[in-house]
Amino acid sequence: MKALILIIVTSALINNVVLNQFLGICSFLGVSSKIKASAGLGGAVIFVITIASAVASLLYDFVLAPLGMAFMRTIVFILVIAALVQIVEMFLKKKSPALHKALGIYLPLITTNCAVLGVALTNVQNGFNFIESVFSGLGTGIGYTIAIVLLAGIRSRIKEEDLPAPLRGAPIVLIAAALMSIAFMGFADLAF
Amino acid sequence: MNKYTERIYNGVIKENPILVLMLGMCPTLAITTQAMNGIGMGLSTMAVLILSNLIISLLRKVIPNEVRLPAYIVIVASLVTVTELLIEAYLPPVYDALGIYIPLIVVNCIILGRAEAYANKNTVGLSVMDAIGMGIGFTVALILAGSIREILGSGTWFGLQVLPKSIEPMAIFVQPPGAFLVIALFVIILNAIGIKTRQRKLVESGCDGCCANCEMSCEKKEDAVKKPSGSAAGNKEVQA
Numbered sequence: 001m002k003a004l005i006l007i008i009v010t011s012a013l014i015n016n017v018v019l020n021q022f023l024g025i026c027s028f029l030g031v032s033s034k035i036k037a038s039a040g041l042g043g044a045v046i047f048v049i050t051i052a053s054a055v056a057s058l059l060y061d062f063v064l065a066p067l068g069m070a071f072m073r074t075i076v077f078i079l080v081i082a083a084l085v086q087i088v089e090m091f092l093k094k095k096s097p098a099l100h101k102a103l104g105i106y107l108p109l110i111t112t113n114c115a116v117l118g119v120a121l122t123n124v125q126n127g128f129n130f131i132e133s134v135f136s137g138l139g140t141g142i143g144y145t146i147a148i149v150l151l152a153g154i155r156s157r158i159k160e161e162d163l164p165a166p167l168r169g170a171p172i173v174l175i176a177a178a179l180m181s182i183a184f185m186g187f188a189d190l191a192f
Numbered sequence: 193m194n195k196y197t198e199r200i201y202n203g204v205i206k207e208n209p210i211l212v213l214m215l216g217m218c219p220t221l222a223i224t225t226q227a228m229n230g231i232g233m234g235l236s237t238m239a240v241l242i243l244s245n246l247i248i249s250l251l252r253k254v255i256p257n258e259v260r261l262p263a264y265i266v267i268v269a270s271l272v273t274v275t276e277l278l279i280e281a282y283l284p285p286v287y288d289a290l291g292i293y294i295p296l297i298v299v300n301c302i303i304l305g306r307a308e309a310y311a312n313k314n315t316v317g318l319s320v321m322d323a324i325g326m327g328i329g330f331t332v333a334l335i336l337a338g339s340i341r342e343i344l345g346s347g348t349w350f351g352l353q354v355l356p357k358s359i360e361p362m363a364i365f366v367q368p369p370g371a372f373l374v375i376a377l378f379v380i381i382l383n384a385i386g387i388k389t390r391q392r393k394l395v396e397s398g399c400d401g402c403c404a405n406c407e408m409s410c411e412k413k414e415d416a417v418k419k420p421s422g423s424a425a426g427n428k429e430v431q432a
Contacts, residue, residue: 020368022221026301029217071277074295075269082265114218114299121295166383170214171376178372185367 004135007128011139014188017115018147019181024115028148029173031109033159038152042145044106046138048088049116052081053137056120057130070124077120085110115144150180196321203325210333211378215301219293220334221371227350230338232286234331236279236294240271241303241330242323245311247271249319252312264307265298272297302326340374341365 015021018028024045031041056077064070089107092100110116119140123133154176163172193201209215219237223229247267248255255263276294280287287294297303306326311319342348345365347355355361364370 022218022371025217025221071273074273074298075266078265078269078298114296117299118292118296121292125292166380171380174372174376178369181369181372
């Protein structure tokens, strides 16, 4: 149990997917202008990354590795993730219209989010088993949500500020991300 | 300047993928801790890009329009797997330095973006030149970012000591925050001299304009906001 909590804390805070590993930067910069939208995207990312890690881990352990086709993992994972997002969307639409309404418009954005593929590949690289992969996926999704919601909060404040012209738009967002990244470096000293 | 050399100029200067188009930010931020990594990442991406543009341009009349994105993804993923295996076998130091970011070339927006924006509409020769131009532009920008971070952060350049040892290097530049700061610096300079980067649009529109796929889902997303009932059908077309 302690190991699993450690995996969640590590992937959510210490190795934060956006601020430390730079995965999913596009949506991190693009969808972070409103807190509500970024929370919605965060929810969708948690959902998809957790399911994708589980499926990718099962596929790797029971299909690719026994057949000696581990080198095919990149192709298989990206196709599985693309199909999975599609299935999740159809399933949600049918079974849970409320959840679909909340997450639905963000789901297509996630297929090309490199965080999903990145986590699936990292899990394999770290030799995680099924349970560990699911928790690592969950932790990564939580880390992504924390980062994007915090950035959206910061952006809602700096929107009103009178900035020098060259700093407006992307640069100030990147600088805010840099400061957040410095703050998150503090988690590296967390001791267990 | 004929139309072939124009593609090179376009890729390196006019539409530089990192500095102007702001595509492929994940590897740019992640691996530019050293100038050397920039060369490794730039050349591997360029190899994949040239071959994917070549193949997609050759197949542009064969691949049905409805399934083009899955087809492109399979082509790119196969090429990336080949590249990864070659690097692992012949250049182990590069493989160790770039790690997970080699397989992640698959989701590099530059590659799908060029396939969607250029290779599926143009002749083989032009597509290959476009890929070479974009590849050089990407590599040059990576080396530039890598050089700044390496010189400021560890006082070396391509592993050689360039700053006097008495100057304490600012280690923050080789750590994750430095990546954001250096890219912010690039955009500030470009903004100050009046070059409109796509990043401004990207950030201000509040839309994931990362690559061809996302741009399309973006349009659908706006539709979806207008009339929620039509969203699912629209998304289905877009999805790979």
